[in-house]
Amino acid sequence: METTRRGFLTAGAALAAAAGVRRAAQAAPADGKRFYKGQFHTHTYWSDGSAFPEQAIQFYRETGYNFLGLSDHNIYADTRRVKKVGKGKGFVRQEIFDAYRRDFPGSVECETAADGTTSVVVQTYAKMRKLFEKPGEFLLLDAVEGTTRVVDANGVDNQVHMNYLNVPGVPEYFRTCGTKATVAQRIGESLKAVEAMAREKGRESMFILNHPIWRWYDVKPEDLVANPEVRFFELCNGGSPYAPGKGLPADGFATDRFWDAVNAFRARRGQPLLYGVGNDDTHGYFGTVSHSPPGIHCIPYNAWSLVRAEELTAEALIRAMKAGDFAACEGVQPEDFSFDAASGTLSVSVAGKKNLCRTIQFIVTKRDFSEKPVGTVSIEPSDAPEDKQKVYARTVNIYDKKKIGCIAKAVSGGIGEGVKASYTMKPDDLYVRARILSPERPPVTAFQHPKVHVAWTQPYLRA
Ligand SMILES: [Zn+2]
Ligand SMILES: [Zn+2]
Incomplete structure (x- = not known):
């Protein structure tokens, strides 16, 4: 890393270019709303990230992000840290x-x-606000990564991490919860603790279940079916190495399939659908990551959320996200998207990019899907140390992908052309969502990370 100011900025711009990221092209205002770009999952020297908060924020603000959550592990940065x-x-x-x-x-x-x-x-965050916030252009959100472990009687050890936004503090629960619980209990109790603190502070909060597949499928779809109050999960996390591929079927068990398994059950039960968020989980900003093995890239500018909100405030962003008016993005983002609940029509557009053919896929789950798994996969993390094999033992259910999360329609553009497409739900569709694919290699190569750039709309239900 060069040590001139120019060098520092250039490094940021180079990373952004490598990730195929441009300054967010903002759509023309419609009904007073516009798109804001940002992400909620960032680590600094307040916990295990490798940057001062000023450096982390500058990296994002200078590449056109409008909002950012610094979310250190079980700490809200208003104390003294040396x-x-x-x-x-x-x-x-x-x-x-x-x-x-x-x-x-x-x-x-x-x-x-x-x-x-x-x-x-x-x-502290209070100082960061004074330094960096600019009304309508850049907002810092209060964020914390509630970081817990759950260990069962057989010694199986799961990491359960949850980001919460707009609540300036850490509920006592995260310090005292220990390791004895089921994963589903842990998620439900954490949400209650965060909501109680939000009420106490008079804040509108947002709760996100983080990186469910890290480390070895630590959170299963059933854990979020059991907690329908959890409205958000991390669909794309650029920072986590994810589970190793060994012992898994060729089509794996990516977060897309995790998502559809949860939403199939929720839609059938009339529960709110789970929405997917794009985050970086940034730990390293200067080419190395302090606590990760080489090759694991917890880098900025990989994944983000594009939110259509009335204004750039925490409340407006959270309101829009709870209404599903946002996309999760990894290297590419929609130009526009809309859902007409009366007709069940989802419309999506993406700009063209030189030399590339971009595709829009519409994904549905069928009403007559079976709740019975079609099989199970047992994880044998043979790259884990001998004495840790038991710790990572997992069996996950696989559901029928012909009925759950199947591609109903795909539209590709010509080389360099933008694509516009729409899909109207059939009577036997439970919900519809869309995915944009752009055939470029993401900077993150970890197993289970998308192999091309992807943007996802949320799933929508017909009125
Ligand atoms: Zn985490
Ligand atoms: Zn994290």
């Missing part, structure tokens, strides 16, 4: 500290002890 500069895990790398001093001289509070060790204060 990090030491040095080598190895837990330290601020010297070149990151040098870049911080150079780019944010007004922020730096540090002291050097007699033994030569430098300690640096990590600044």
Whole structure:
């Protein structure tokens, strides 16, 4: 990493270009609403991310993001935190500290002890707001990643992580919940704890079940069928390495299939559908990630959400997302999308890109799907250490993909051309959603990450 200011910015722009990201092209305002681009899952030196909050925010703001949630593990950044500069895990790398001093001289509070060790204060969200927020252009959302583990009687160990937004604090529950619960119980209790704190603080909150497939299918579709109050999950997480491919069928068990399994059950039961969010789960900003093995890219600019809201406030964004008026995006985003609930018609458009043929797919689940799994897959994570094999033992249900999450229609554009398409629900469709495919290689190559750029609309029900 170069150490000039220009070098720092150029690195950000290069990453953005590698991810195929342009500054968000904003659609013309319709009924006073417009699209805002952002993501909710970012780590900094407040927990295990490798950047000061100022650096993380600058990376995003300079590539056209309108909103960002810094979501560190079980911590809301309003206390005092000091990090030491040095080598190895837990330290601020010297070149990151040098870049911080150079780019944010007004922020730096540090002291050097007699033994030569430098300690640096990590600044609070309140200070970040003053530094970066601009009405109508850039918003910081209060965010935390509630980070928990659940261990069953056989020693099977699941990570259950949940982001919540617009609640400035950490419910006691996340500090005291321990490891004894089922995954479904943990999710339900966490949601209740977050909602209680939101009520206490008079805030409208949003709760997202994070990276269900990480590490080894730790959360199963049934866990979200059992918790219909959970409205959002992470459909795309750029940061997690995801489960290893060993022992899985060729078509795997991607988050798309996870999503449709949950929504098939929910739609049949008249429950609210689950919506999918795009997030980066950024940990590294400077080419390396402190706690991940080489090849795992927790990089910025991979996945985001495009929200159509009345204004750039936390309340307006959350309201729009609860109404399903947003898309999850990984490297490509829709130009426009709309759903006419009366006729059950979903319309989507995407701009053209030089040398590429883009495709819009419409995906449905059929009313007569069977709730009985067509099979199970047992995970044998043979790349886990010998003594950890038991810890990662999993069996997941596979449902009939001819009825659940099947492609009802696909429309491709010519080379370089944009695509516009629509689909009207058939009487036997439970819900419809759309997916845009753009045949470019994403910067993240982890197993279960999409192999081409994808954008997803939410699933919609006919009135
Ligand atoms: Zn996590
Ligand atoms: Zn995370």
